[in-house]
Amino acid sequence: MSRILVCYFSASGVTKKVAERITEAVNGDIFEIEPQVKYTTEDLDWNNKQSRTSIEMSDKSSRPAIVKKVDNIDTYNTIVIGFPVWWYTAPTIINTFIEENELKDKKIYIFVTSGGSSQAGSFKDLKEQYPNLNFISAKRFNGNEDVEEYIEWVK
DSSP states (O other): OOOEEEEEOOSSSHHHHHHHHHHHHHTOEEEEOOBSSOOOTTTTOTTOTTSHHHHHHHOTTOOOOBSOOOTTGGGOSEEEEEEEOBTTBOOHHHHHHHHHSOOTTSEEEEEEEOSSOOSHHHHHHHHHHOTTSEEEEEEEOOSOSOHHHHHHHOO
């Protein structure tokens, strides 16, 4: 039987809501990708070129520290990673998570939340950055999907 871990980073709560719904639908476990330093409203101001997120996203080597990595990652064969789209791609904290956890030989699904951007840029970028990982599929969700859509997606 497949063991599923739903991992998510949520700056405003939207991605958390979707992650909780997916976790319940697929009968998985959940893990928050929690930054050591929480993001404030000012940090998230994408209009300000000096905001924390603007600086992190303009530096592709940026790896914001996270509180912890998954202790028992080896017990899961399917990993679902969710995050908001920032600057048409994954926030650099997702790179921190991927690089600090052994995801080789796992089936990896990506979901994004966004007011307008699709999952395509994030999925493409992550596949290019981590060609040794098994990225299966990516979807954009808003949290109002029917539970069956989540179950059909993560098989």
